[in-house]
Amino acid sequence: MNLGFVVGVFGVLILSHAAYSTIQYRGLLKIMEEEFSRPPMNVIVELIIGLALCMWAALTFPGKFLSIHPDSDENRAVSLPDNSEFMIFNHRGRLFPPQIDMKF
Amino acid sequence: MGSVEKRSKDVMSDIPTFSAENLQNNLKVIQNSRTFLSIIAGVLAGIIGFNGLTGFVFYFVVMLITSVGLMAKAGFSADLYFDSLNRVLFDGFLGGLMSFVLFWTFAYDLVHIF
Numbered sequence: 001m002n003l004g005f006v007v008g009v010f011g012v013l014i015l016s017h018a019a020y021s022t023i024q025y026r027g028l029l030k031i032m033e034e035e036f037s038r039p040p041m042n043v044i045v046e047l048i049i050g051l052a053l054c055m056w057a058a059l060t061f062p063g064k065f066l067s068i069h070p071d072s073d074e075n076r077a078v079s080l081p082d083n084s085e086f087m088i089f090n091h092r093g094r095l096f097p098p099q100i101d102m103k104f
Numbered sequence: 105m106g107s108v109e110k111r112s113k114d115v116m117s118d119i120p121t122f123s124a125e126n127l128q129n130n131l132k133v134i135q136n137s138r139t140f141l142s143i144i145a146g147v148l149a150g151i152i153g154f155n156g157l158t159g160f161v162f163y164f165v166v167m168l169i170t171s172v173g174l175m176a177k178a179g180f181s182a183d184l185y186f187d188s189l190n191r192v193l194f195d196g197f198l199g200g201l202m203s204f205v206l207f208w209t210f211a212y213d214l215v216h217i218f
Contacts, residue, residue: 015148018151019147019211019214019215023214023215026216036216038153050148051144051166054141055141055170055173058137058141059173059174059176063136065133065177066185067123067126067184067185068123068124068185068187069184
């Protein structure tokens with residue numbers, strides 16, 4: 001498991017702890033017969049921390065962006081696919097001059 | 105390794121040719137990020153106890169922050185990874201709204217009503 005996943009799990013744990021604290025706070029308000037307007041300050045801080053951690057995990061865990069530029073170094077035109085045995089090169093296309101300069 | 109797919113006869117210009125497999129991968133990454141953050145935003149809105157329009161405003165705020173984050177991840181140059189800027193900014197906005205509302209009501213019930 002890479003770092004993004006661990007950070008995401010941590011963020012979710014912090015969020016659930018904040019939910020539990022809010023439930024307890026509501027129970028306390030019911031005893032004191034007051035209205036619930038917003039969670040207490042420490043819960044809000046915890047929620048902001050949890051949101052920041054989950055946001056960081058959501059941006060790093062699903063994967064990297066791959067370049068779609070055909071000329072970049074990691075997009076090589078010639079690779080070894082699985083069906084390389086089915087490829088033939090002795091067809092009519094060999095009479096055409098190469099029109100593009102592809103990186104091999 | 106991505107496979108190159110030619111979209112037009114004119115192969116000297118770079119714009120129509122790109123690797124479609126990598127573009128799909130990038131779109132999948134954005135979709136996953138947005139869905140996960142919609143769920144987290146829903147849980148947050150339920151815990152804080154938003155009612156009505158405030159919750160939807162919160163959702164749009166979180167989605168805007170996500171867009172900024174995705175742009176930062178793409179290095180603020182979208183044409184290296186996507187074919188148009190609108191994709192990275194607005195793709196998956198409304199699909200996440202339903203997940204947001206689902207988890208918003210779920211968390212709200214759990215914390216405030218149960």
